[in-house]
Amino acid sequence: MTSTLITNIATLVTNDPAHGDGAPLGLIESAALVIDGDRVVWTGRAQDAPAADTVHDAAGRAAIPGFVDSHSHLLFGGDRTAEFNARMSGRPYEAGGIRTTVAATRAASDAALEANLVRYLDEALRQGTTTFETKSGYGLTVHDEARALEIAARHTDEVTYLGAHIVSPDYADDPAAYVGLVTGEMLDACAPHARWVDVFCERGAFDGDQARAVLTAGKAKGLIPRVHANQLGHGPGVLLAVELEAASADHCTHLTDADVDALASGSTVATLLPGAEFSTRAPWPDARRLLDAGATVALSTDCNPGSSFTSSMPFCVALAVRDMGMTPDEAVWAATAGGAAALRRTDIGRIAPGARADIVLLDAPSPVHLAYRPGVPLVSDVWRHGRKCR
DSSP, X not given: OOEEEEEEEEEEEOSOTTTSBSTTTXXXXXXXXXXXXXXXXXXXXXXXXXXXXXXXXXXXXXXXXXXXXXXXXOOOOSOOHHHHHHHHTTOOOOGGGHHHHHHHHHHSOHHHHHHHHHHHHHHHHHTTEEEEOEEOOSOOSHHHHHHHHHHHHTXXXXXXXXXXXXXXXXXXTOHHHHHHHHTTHHHHHHGGGOXXXXXXXXXXXXXXXXXXXXXXXXXXXXXXXXXXXXXXXXXXXXXXXXXXXXXXXXXXXSOOHHHHHHHHHSSOEEEEOHHHHHHHTOOOOOHHHHHHHTOOEEEOOOBBTTTBOOOOHHHHHHHHHXXXXXXXXXXXXXXXXXXXXXXXXXXXXXXXXXXXXXXXEESSSSTTHHHHSTTOOOEEEXXXXXXXXX
């Protein structure tokens, strides 16, 4: 293994107050860090840096942990340009639009699905995303769900079974039979390729009882729950997620006081997806309310062809600061360490000895520029697993 010293860092975000100043980011000014293999082995002031085999001059840039995108839908065929155009012309967003992508995904070859996945992963990497989760959910047959997860598992460990995205068009007249398929034969075929189980608990998708059946069946197969919860209106999703100790409740746009209290008192992370609100002209989630109550908040892209067709975590950071009541520091933490918490990971989302060497240099002296300069391509260098890939 070869060690690398990255020095002349204006501001280093460790996300660990034990290794830097101030919560939540644990900042070190005039900093340096050392990578050995795929791990960070040292952080501190540049003047105190040990020798290493190679040296990279950050030239006064800020260094942050690689973004952790804990919610995406990248296994799909086609796109929904016409739907987006109609929505921007006044038609409201409805969950049923997913059926358009289901038809295109079923018609796509394995090679086409994988090429599409790789395209968006490369796009995300150029914008600083070094860890991502992605889901099935656009096949809705045993064969199509299983092949999506097999493809995803070749590119990430964070794979989610979402057979319960909507009721399959093949079972439109018998939702109970489809839930039986999702919790039976489909689950058996998909569980070996997944770490997580998810359900869209929402009007137009699955109600609380159906969602409970899906999540408990997944847990019995060793999968950890996550929940699409409370995106389109108030519903049982958040409370169900907390009750079943789901890793995250995602969207959290419409919350009661009981929902907020439950998220603040449990281990379930509230993952907010501002790209969806931006692309559907929906009300913004109130991140400030969640943070002030003591909930753990993550930010993610929800990259999908229907309601949030963005792979840009910097864009989501800027939206969270501008429209969701987060400070720039809180948003950066939520897009890195918050995403790691939503994936129940301690090796990513921070830059400290022992952490995986996923590091992003920004063409700016401070991470505040992610919100201060929205839309500007600030990511200049990316290390993933200790290897410089941009």
